[in-house]
Amino acid sequence: MQEKLRIGCGAGFSGDRIEPAMILTEKGNLDYLVLECLAERTIALAQKRKKQDPKAGYDVLLERRILGLLPLLLKNKTRLITNMGAANPLAGAEKIIEIAQKLGLKLKVAVVLGDDVFNRISGTELSLEGNEALLSYGNLVSANAYLGVDSILPALKTDANIILTGRVADPSLFLAPMIYELGWNTSDLDLMGKGTVIGHLLECAGQITGGYFADPVSKPIPDMHILGHPFVDIYTDGTAIISKVSGTGGAISVQTAKEQLLYEVIDPGKYVTPDVIADFSSVKFFEQNKDEIRVVGGSGKGIPKTLKVSVGYEAGFIGEGEISYAGSHAIERAKLAAEIIEKRIGDRFDEFKVDYIGLSSMHGQELSRNYLPYEIRLRIAGKTKDRSLAQLVGEEVEALYTNGPAGGGGARKYTHEVIGVVSILMDRNNINSSIQVLES
Amino acid sequence: MSQKLCEIAHSRAGDKGNTLILSLIPFQESDFNLLVKEVSVEKVKAHFRHQVKGEIIRHVLPELKALQFTCFEALTSGVTTSLALDAHGKSLGYALLEMEIDDSIGL
Incomplete structure (x- = not known):
């Protein structure tokens, strides 16, 4: 010992x-x-x-x-x-x-x-998080x-x-x-x-x-x-x-x-x-x-x-697009860009989110209300079961280069599959x- | 006089599913009682009213001289599925430190 x-x-x-x-x-x-x-x-x-x-x-x-x-x-x-x-x-x-x-x-x-223990679960067990049957979350992939x-x-x-x-x-x-x-x-x-x-x-x-x-x-x-x-x-x-x-x-x-x-x-x-x-x-x-x-x-x-x-389950896809604006009226131009995307595709997603990186993407609008940044990065994210629809978010943001507000730079696009996790007790x-x- | 919490305390954010956990630790242990008095559940609820949809529980740890705030339904739909840029809420300790408190009472 x-x-x-x-x-x-x-x-x-x-x-x-x-x-x-x-x-x-x-x-x-x-x-x-x-x-x-x-x-x-x-x-x-x-x-x-x-x-x-x-x-x-x-x-x-x-x-x-x-x-x-x-x-x-x-x-x-x-x-x-x-x-x-x-x-x-x-x-x-x-x-x-x-x-x-x-x-x-x-x-x-x-x-x-x-x-x-994937073989030991039936899918009817209720999750600790939402008190709902596991299968209601989506196709189960792991336990x-x-x-x-x-x-x-x-x-x-x-x-x-x-x-x-x-x-x-x-x-x-x-x-x-x-x-x-x-x-x-x-x-x-x-x-x-x-x-x-x-x-x-x-x-x-x-x-x-x-x-x-x-x-x-x-x-x-x-x-x-x-x-x-x-x-x-x-x-x-x-x-x-x-x-x-x-x-x-x-x-x-x-x-x-x-x-x-x-x-x-x-x-x-x-x-x-x-x-x-x-x-x-x-x-x-x-x-x-x-x-x-x-x-x-x-x-x-x-x-x-x-x-x-x-318990892991398939939770669809998240598509993201980002583009930056800087100098005079940067926030106004970013907001116009967001409005354009939202009008074009916003209602096609289960969840849709607009963030202003550099201002309010982390702590929200309330805590950042007295700040005005020199440059701002617009981030748009959408969640959907359809992979190609998720990809559309980034494509639409990229298209703002030539179809959107002045001076949009540094567009990037991402798509990834989402695996959600909930828990049960055994x-x-x-x-x-x-x-x-x-x-x- | 009022001051931001970041002047006298530090905080670390943690997550479990859709639950956000924020510690609040004074730089000087002598400020612990001030934090206990000033940083109530009600104040934290008001401060995070746009972020936290569920209950907030405050744990007071007099041995450690720290507070712990456990915030339920706080990360949209939870870390794994949230659309938020900071899905874990890693940055939210600093959101708590933005809170202003009155430090003139009883000191």
Whole structure:
């Protein structure tokens, strides 16, 4: 049993940078590296890729990340836990083994399976968001349950170097190695709560080291171009010290930690994961040294009987077009352009939206009413079930070059398919996880 | 005297489906009570009346010296399907910081 465990978090979303994870693995003296790469919708998009190609559906950056990290992980005896398996963890693991073989490296990957519950839903279940039957939203494409530490622990008990999962609650990726290495009992709700607090603080990587925080006027952060990602030392009693590799950019302070603790938390007294209903309200931070904070507090209130399941559905297409106006009467010309498009095609869409970027596209008309910008970018967006109709938005905006107001420049057009996500709760007894070990 | 919240506090926006979550944290912990007093649910509701269609719940965290506002039906139809440019509402922490409060009372 260890007395202290060090876990680094080298990615906080699917598109995150690769270099901070490399630095953490090389210089962080880590026991574990966690890469959290799966947002709510990422897995539904991955399911669609898998449908087209049964060998696809894992994280699109998996190959690049593993290629860079693998030699470092093995050299420093750091285990990797990651949800980069996305919709197809088994195919992801096969890809990792293939990379190891190419590099001539000996490797074991433990795959966590069982989050995909698409075959277990009927479509008549009512969504948590709208209390409406799932099928009423559209053609269903995926259903993935948020698994907890109980699905990861069997994988940790193998001697696998890499633990690859699909959908797992983000804090569980961190809590599992704490339980395994520090000898915690999963029925000790206080420790489960504390470990969940720590996992939640780390899971967004750069968001606790100054990312999504920096403001050069009120909250300056140094050297953001080389922003370091965090690691944490966890002790057997559940206290933790969060820090980062020296020489990297960014900052870890009581302020960055407070912002991250509350990030995306609906009720700080009741943060529900598959492992525990955690209470964040007693958490406190102390700055021990520069870029080093101690986390104390956090507790647990119970273990949920149900697991959340994210259900993806086809929600049609969004078409967008943008064009800019600058100088005298810029806003008047942008408004005329919007009026033209709206009269021509506005009523053909399920939803239609006009935004004035530079003025009111982010916070609305009320908060921006006293401002007048020098230049303005018109954005028009329309949602529809029909892909070619969605494309028409951008085409119509582009046609403003020669048919619209004076001085319109920089037109751009975009169309993308929309995958919506709603949730249901499922009895956890109906969800069974398993592991499979692959070897190079 | 009135001042903008951005003078004394910072905020981070988060999202869960169609729910917007905004923290409000004073730069100086001594300003926590002022925030508790001045930034009521009613004021936040009025401030976001065009954005938030549902209820707003305020969580007061005296240990952490922070407030948390949980705003329901706040992101049009939710992150994944919204037509909004900022579908996540990432920028909305700074919308909260635009609120003006009276800081002359009791100080």
